[in-house]
Amino acid sequence: MTPRFAEVIMPLPIEGTFTYSVPEELSSIVKIGMRVVVTFGTHRLYTGIIQYLHLIPPDTKNVKPIFSLLDEEAILIRPQLDFWEWMATYYMASLGDVYVAALPSGLRLENETLIRRNPEVDKTLSFSSRESRIWNAISEDRACSIQELIKRTESKHAVVWIKSLMDKKAVIVSQTITDTYKPRTISMVKAAFNKDNEQEVQTIFERLKRAEKQLSLLITYLDLSQLLSKQETKPVSKQTLLEKSGASVAVLNGLVDKKILQLYDQPVSRLTHEITTPLQEAASLNLFQTKAYQSLLDEWKTKQTVLLHGVTSSGKTEIYIHAIQKVIALGRQVLYLVPEIALTTQLTHRLARVFGSKLGIYHSKFNDNERIEVWKNLLHREGLQIILGARSSIFLPFHDLGLVIIDEEHETSYKQQDSAPRYHARDAAIMLAHLHSAKVLLGTATPSIETYQNALSGKYGFVELKQRYEGITLPRVASVDLKEAFRKKQTAGHFSDTLIEAISGALSRREQVILFHNRRGYAPYVECPQCAYVPKCKYCDVSLTYHKQQHKLICHYCGFSQPLPDRCPSCGNNSLKIKGLGTEKIEDEVSQFFPNAKISRLDLDVANTRKGFERIITAFEQHETDILIGTQMVAKGLDFANVSLVGVLNADVLFHYPDFRAHERAFQLLSQVSGRSGRKGKQGNVLIQTMDPNHAVLPQVIAHDYISMFRTQMKERYEFCYPPYYRLIVINLRHKDENTVHHASERLAKQLRKLFSDRVLGPEIPPIGRLHSWYMRTLLLKIESNRSSNAAKKMLKETIAELQAEAPFQSVQINFDVDPM
Numbered sequence: 001m002t003p004r005f006a007e008v009i010m011p012l013p014i015e016g017t018f019t020y021s022v023p024e025e026l027s028s029i030v031k032i033g034m035r036v037v038v039t040f041g042t043h044r045l046y047t048g049i050i051q052y053l054h055l056i057p058p059d060t061k062n063v064k065p066i067f068s069l070l071d072e073e074a075i076l077i078r079p080q081l082d083f084w085e086w087m088a089t090y091y092m093a094s095l096g097d098v099y100v101a102a103l104p105s106g107l108r109l110e111n112e113t114l115i116r117r118n119p120e121v122d123k124t125l126s127f128s129s130r131e132s133r134i135w136n137a138i139s140e141d142r143a144c145s146i147q148e149l150i151k152r153t154e155s156k157h158a159v160v161w162i163k164s165l166m167d168k169k170a171v172i173v174s175q176t177i178t179d180t181y182k183p184r185t186i187s188m189v190k191a192a193f194n195k196d197n198e199q200e201v202q203t204i205f206e207r208l209k210r211a212e213k214q215l216s217l218l219i220t221y222l223d224l225s226q227l228l229s230k231q232e233t234k235p236v237s238k239q240t241l242l243e244k245s246g247a248s249v250a251v252l253n254g255l256v257d258k259k260i261l262q263l264y265d266q267p268v269s270r271l272t273h274e275i276t277t278p279l280q281e282a283a284s285l286n287l288f289q290t291k292a293y294q295s296l297l298d299e300w301k302t303k304q305t306v307l308l309h310g311v312t313s314s315g316k317t318e319i320y321i322h323a324i325q326k327v328i329a330l331g332r333q334v335l336y337l338v339p340e341i342a343l344t345t346q347l348t349h350r351l352a353r354v355f356g357s358k359l360g361i362y363h364s365k366f367n368d369n370e371r372i373e374v375w376k377n378l379l380h381r382e383g384l385q386i387i388l389g390a391r392s393s394i395f396l397p398f399h400d401l402g403l404v405i406i407d408e409e410h411e412t413s414y415k416q417q418d419s420a421p422r423y424h425a426r427d428a429a430i431m432l433a434h435l436h437s438a439k440v441l442l443g444t445a446t447p448s449i450e451t452y453q454n455a456l457s458g459k460y461g462f463v464e465l466k467q468r469y470e471g472i473t474l475p476r477v478a479s480v481d482l483k484e485a486f487r488k489k490q491t492a493g494h495f496s497d498t499l500i501e502a503i504s505g506a507l508s509r510r511e512q513v514i515l516f517h518n519r520r521g522y523a524p525y526v527e528c529p530q531c532a533y534v535p536k537c538k539y540c541d542v543s544l545t546y547h548k549q550q551h552k553l554i555c556h557y558c559g560f561s562q563p564l565p566d567r568c569p570s571c572g573n574n575s576l577k578i579k580g581l582g583t584e585k586i587e588d589e590v591s592q593f594f595p596n597a598k599i600s601r602l603d604l605d606v607a608n609t610r611k612g613f614e615r616i617i618t619a620f621e622q623h624e625t626d627i628l629i630g631t632q633m634v635a636k637g638l639d640f641a642n643v644s645l646v647g648v649l650n651a652d653v654l655f656h657y658p659d660f661r662a663h664e665r666a667f668q669l670l671s672q673v674s675g676r677s678g679r680k681g682k683q684g685n686v687l688i689q690t691m692d693p694n695h696a697v698l699p700q701v702i703a704h705d706y707i708s709m710f711r712t713q714m715k716e717r718y719e720f721c722y723p724p725y726y727r728l729i730v731i732n733l734r735h736k737d738e739n740t741v742h743h744a745s746e747r748l749a750k751q752l753r754k755l756f757s758d759r760v761l762g763p764e765i766p767p768i769g770r771l772h773s774w775y776m777r778t779l780l781l782k783i784e785s786n787r788s789s790n791a792a793k794k795m796l797k798e799t800i801a802e803l804q805a806e807a808p809f810q811s812v813q814i815n816f817d818v819d820p821m
C-alpha cells in the first residue's frame with residue numbers, strides 16, 4: 001500500500017492526532033514511528049511523530065502535507081506507540097503529553113528544527129524577494145534554527161517562505177538523531193612514521209638525541225603500544241601516555257610538531273561504566289532465598305505479577321539478579337526500576353559486577369547525549385539487555401521485555417506528580433510488561449496497601465522472605481518522648497539526651513550513624529516574634545524556607561528566592577526568628593555536639609547532580625564519614641555494612657501529613673529507614689523522637705508488624721471510601737483570576753453531581769491554593785473499584801467539554817490526576 005495520509009502526534013496538550021498528507025516523494029520511505037516536520041496553527045513548525053499511515057482522506061478540505069522526514073528509520077517501535085495510547089487514555093492526558101514525557105528532549109526539538117542551505121542547490125533557480133530574504137539569513141556554512149531565522153528576518157511568516165524554499169529544494173530541514181547527538185571521543189596517539197622502515201626509525205632516534213624528555217616520552221609510547229615488537233600494536237590514549245611517562249603536554253606537542261607522533265580522536269561509548277574487575281558469578285543464594293526464588297518461579301507459571309515481600313536486608317536484590325540471569329539467557333530484556341536516582345549508584349556496582357556491558361543506566365540526571373545513546377542501543381539491539389533506571393525508563397524502545405522488576409514498589413516517588421501524564425511508573429510498567437508478555441516482580445519490605453491486597457486476593461502471586469540474609473534479628477526500635485524530654489530539660493537543640501548518648505556510644509565503637517529528617521533546608525520558616533509575620537512566596541501560598549548556606553529564603557515549590565530581610569517587613573521589628581527544623585540545621589547542631597565526627601548530608605540541595613550522590617554515598621560506604629544526615633533519600637534501599645544506629649529526629653512531620661495515606665507512609669518510611677541499621681554483623685538500633693509517643697503507628701513500627709498496619713488501614717479505607725476499595729480521580733482547575741476558577745469549579749461540581757451524585761467531593765481550595773500565580777481549585781471523584789473507570793472517565797471528559805464551551809470558562813485550565821498519591 002502506498003500511504004496517502006499520516007496520523008501525527010504533536011508535542012502539545014491537545015487531544016488526538018492530526019492528519020497530514022504524505023507527499024509522493026516520501027510515500028515509499030515513510031514509516032510509523034518516524035519524526036516529521038509539520039506546520040500547526042499559524043505557521044509554527046513542530047516535530048511530530050507518525051502514529052499510523054492510511055488511505056482515508058479526512059473531512060477537512062485543506063489537509064496540509066508533511067514538510068519533511070527527520071529520520072531515515074523509525075525511532076519508536078510499535079509496542080511503544082501502543083503503550084503511549086494506553087497511558088494517554090488511562091491517565092486522561094493527551095498523546096502529545098505522553099510524547100513530551102517519553103522522548104529525551106534531544107529527540108524533540110520542537111521549534112528548533114534546523115534549516116541549512118542545500119549545497120547542491122540548482123544555481124539557476126530564481127527566488128522571490130521574500131525567499132531571498134530567508135536565503136540570505138541562513139548562514140552559509142551552518143544550520144540555523146527556525147527561531148533564529150524568524151529573528152533575523154524579523155518576519156513571523158518566515159515559515160511560509162522556508163516552506164517554499166524547501167519546495168524548490170534550496171534548503172534542507174534536518175534534525176536526525178546524529179544531528180543533535182554528539183558521540184564522545186577520546187584523544188589517542190599513534191606513530192607518524194613507518195615502523196617497518198628501520199632507516200626512518202634510526203633517524204628519529206638520532207634527531208631526538210638532545211631532546212631528552214621527548215625521547216623518553218617516545219620510548220614510553222613504543223613500550224605501551226608494542227609498536228616495534230612482533231605483537232599486535234595496542235592503541236594508546238593521550239591521557240595514559242602522559243600519565244605513564246610523566247611528561248607534559250608541551251613535550252608531547254613537540255613530538256607532534258616534529259611529525260613523529262600524531263594525535264587522533266576515537267569515538268567511545270558513554271555506556272561503559274568502568275568495569276575494572278572481571279565479571280563475577282552471581283552470589284549463591286542461601287536456603288531461605290533459594291526457597292523464595294523457587295516459589296517465585298512457581299508463582300510466575302500462573303501469574304504475570306508477583307509480590308516479593310522480604311524484610312529489609314533479606315537479599316531481595318540477590319534474588320532479582322538470579323531472575324535477571326534466567327531471563328537474559330533466553331535473549332530477552334529486563335527493566336529494573338528504582339524509585340530514586342540515589343539508589344542507582346550502589347546498584348550499578350552490584351549489577352555491573354555480574355552483567356558487565358549488558359547493563360545500561362537511564363535516568364533524568366543523565367544528560368541528553370547519554371540518554372540518546374541508551375535509546376539507540378536498544379532500538380538497534382546493540383547489546384544492552386538490562387536497563388536499571390528511574391521511572392522515565394518505561395518509555396525506552398524495548399523490543400522484547402521478558403521481566404520487569406519494580407524495586408521498593410511502595411514508593412510514592414514512582415508517581416509523576418507535576419505534569420501530565422500523571423502516571424504511576426509501577427502501574428504503567430505492569431501494563432508495559434503485559435504488552436510484551438513479560439513477568440513482573442514487585443519487591444519491597446513494606447508493600448503498598450493496594451499491592452498487598454492484590455497479593456492476598458490472588459490477583460498477584462505472593463512470596464515472602466522473613467529472614468535477614470545473615471540471620472541477624474531486625475533492629476531494636478524504640479521511641480523517645482520529646483515532650484517529656486523537653487519538660488525535664490533532657491535535650492540539647494533538637495536532640496534528646498537519649499539520642500545523643502546513643503550516637504556517642506556508636507561513634508566510640510567506630511560504628512556509623514544515620515539521622516533522618518524529612519525536610520531539607522535550615523528551617524521550614526522564619527517568623528517575626530513581635531507580629532507573627534511569616535514571609536511567603538510571591539507566587540505561591542507557601543511560607544519560604546530558610547537556607548543558611550545561601551543565606552536566603554527559598555520557595556520549595558517554584559524556586560523563588562530572596563535574601564533574608566534584616567527586619568520584619570510588616571512591623572519593622574529588627575529580628576526575625578528561625579522556626580522549625582531542616583536537615584541543614586541538624587547538621588549544624590550535630591557538628592557542635594560531635595566536633596570530632598565526620599558528618600555529611602544527603603538531600604536535594606547537596607545531591608542534585610549524579611556525582612554529588614555518588615561522592616556522598618561512596619564516602620559513607622567506605623567509612624570516610626561517620627554520620628549521614630538525610631531526607632527520605634537515605635531511607636530506602638541503601639546498603640551500608642557498618643551502620644548500627646538510625647535516629648529519626650521528629651516523626652511528627654510524618655504523622656501529621658494531611659492525606660489518607662499518612663499512616664501507611666509513616667509506617668513505610670520509618671520501617672525503611674530503620675532497615676538501614678544492623679545489616680551486617682550484629683543487631684542494630686533505631687530511636688524515633690516524637691512529641692506524640694502514643695501515635696497508633698509507633699507500636700506497629702516497633703514490632704515490625706506490617707499485617708496489623710495493613711488491617712487497621714484497610715478498615716479505614718473501607719469506611720471512608722478510599723483505595724483499594726475506590727479509585728480516585730482528582731480534577732484540578734486553575735486560572736489567573738480567582739473569581740473565574742471559583743465559578744468554573746462550582747459549576748463543574750454541580751454538573752458532575754447530576755451524573756455521579758455523592759461520589760463527587762468539593763470543590764476545595766487545595767492546601768496550597770495559589771501556585772506560580774495561578775489560583776487553584778480541586779474536585780475529587782471516587783469510583784467503586786469494581787466498576788468500569790473507563791465509562792466514568794468518558795463522562796467526565798464530556799462534562800468538561802461542555803463546561804469549556806461556555807465563554808467565561810474557556811481559558812480555565814483543567815487537568816486530571818488519576819490514582820493520585
Ligand SMILES: Nc1ncnc2c1ncn2[C@@H]1O[C@H](COP(=O)(O)OP(=O)(O)OP(=O)(O)O)[C@@H](O)[C@H]1O
Pocket residue numbers: 283284285286289310311312313314315316317318444445469636637638639675679
Ligand atoms: N546470597 C547472598 N550472598 C552474599 N551476600 C548476600 C546474599 N544475599 C544478601 N547478601 C548481602 O546482604 C546485604 C543485604 O542484601 P540486599 O541489599 O539485597 O537486601 P534487600 O532485601 O534488597 O534489602 P532492602 O529491602 O533493605 O533494600 C547486601 O550487602 C548483600 O550483598
Ligand SMILES: [Zn+2]
Pocket residue numbers: 537538539540555556557558559560772
Ligand atoms: Zn513559590
